[in-house]
Amino acid sequence: MIRHNIFSEDTQKAVASASAIFRRYPFFMSNYKWCKELLLIKKNPEKAAEAIRLGIRHANMLNLDAGILPVVYIDWMMPAAIEDILNQGIPERIFLESMKDIEIWIKVYQKYHEGRVGLDRIEWVFRSVAGKVRRFGSLQFEEVTYDFSFLIFKNRYTSEYRALACPGFKVDQDGYFSGTNGRVFTREYKTYVNCLNETVTGFSADFKRGAVNIDKTLILHLSDWELCLAPGEKAVAVHIPQGADLSPDKIDSSLEEAKKYYPGSLLVCDSWLLDPNLKFILPERSRIINFMERFYKMPIMAECPQILERVMGFDCSMERLESYSCSTSLQISLKKHLLEGKEMFTTAGFLPW
Numbered sequence: 001m002i003r004h005n006i007f008s009e010d011t012q013k014a015v016a017s018a019s020a021i022f023r024r025y026p027f028f029m030s031n032y033k034w035c036k037e038l039l040l041i042k043k044n045p046e047k048a049a050e051a052i053r054l055g056i057r058h059a060n061m062l063n064l065d066a067g068i069l070p071v072v073y074i075d076w077m078m079p080a081a082i083e084d085i086l087n088q089g090i091p092e093r094i095f096l097e098s099m100k101d102i103e104i105w106i107k108v109y110q111k112y113h114e115g116r117v118g119l120d121r122i123e124w125v126f127r128s129v130a131g132k133v134r135r136f137g138s139l140q141f142e143e144v145t146y147d148f149s150f151l152i153f154k155n156r157y158t159s160e161y162r163a164l165a166c167p168g169f170k171v172d173q174d175g176y177f178s179g180t181n182g183r184v185f186t187r188e189y190k191t192y193v194n195c196l197n198e199t200v201t202g203f204s205a206d207f208k209r210g211a212v213n214i215d216k217t218l219i220l221h222l223s224d225w226e227l228c229l230a231p232g233e234k235a236v237a238v239h240i241p242q243g244a245d246l247s248p249d250k251i252d253s254s255l256e257e258a259k260k261y262y263p264g265s266l267l268v269c270d271s272w273l274l275d276p277n278l279k280f281i282l283p284e285r286s287r288i289i290n291f292m293e294r295f296y297k298m299p300i301m302a303e304c305p306q307i308l309e310r311v312m313g314f315d316c317s318m319e320r321l322e323s324y325s326c327s328t329s330l331q332i333s334l335k336k337h338l339l340e341g342k343e344m345f346t347t348a349g350f351l352p353w
Helices: 009-022 026-041 045-061 066-087 092-098 100-112 122-129 248-258 276-280 287-292 307-312 329-339
Strands: 133-136 139-145 150-155 161-165 170-172 188-190 193-195 199-202 218-221 225-229 234-239 266-271 296-299 347-352
Touching (some): 026 066, 026 122, 161 199, 161 296, 276 287
Antiparallel strands (some): 170 188, 199 218, 296 347
């Protein structure tokens, strides 16, 4: 077992039993070594996840418990992962805090696999093991390539922010990217950006609604406004783990600690937790509402609102919603809201820090 155990007692027992079985097969030892190299040396969670999925396929062929294989590999590589993190100058406590996310996703797997220990969010979890995603208190942080479809500007004198939609995107009559939520559009607009020597013009984001203002274009004078973030640049993303304490003081503490490790003046995020429509299904003083209101909000293309899987369940869909049972007040409010023909949105945003 590992030097610092990150698993629950039940997971530890399941891993110990499965480890003994997988060690008997030369294939799994070879597959593990390659996954470890991809993850801890090459720092490529995507390729490591691809390799382990092939290992899972092999385990299925041998009629072994394939779902637990990623958990076993994580258990085996944990001492090396801790050493790697320390060499990066990251305190061990931060790494171990980040590893709590693994047990969260193991429990999600158990819910949909008759209580068996396993993991299917492999690439996401591997990003934490590789030290790419780090948890500071309530929130997780990650260096990413900014890819939202907006140019973010800051006023040189007032510190106000504006965001212009990048050119070439189709937007419907309500200011959402065409195809969002599978919604039908009656009108469609194509975004553009017109750059002259002293001005830039385009459709701006409505930071309150999380949509594009399509009624009129916005002209920014570059003597007053500077471009502070554009697609393709390095950014810091914030993620919200399941069950995170969103109390204002906990969020403030998380942001302050993370700021010591990450450069830049803006955090970016995309989540159901940024949707302004949450105010229709949650109390005004809700911690979630308080968190949502911290962000400048922008639309993002998502065929189905993320809130369905995160609040109702990963086996829920709009087609199954009417017969889906509810056990929390949020589920009840959400179900009523959606069945009345109203919408929720996965929303992008940024937060100055």
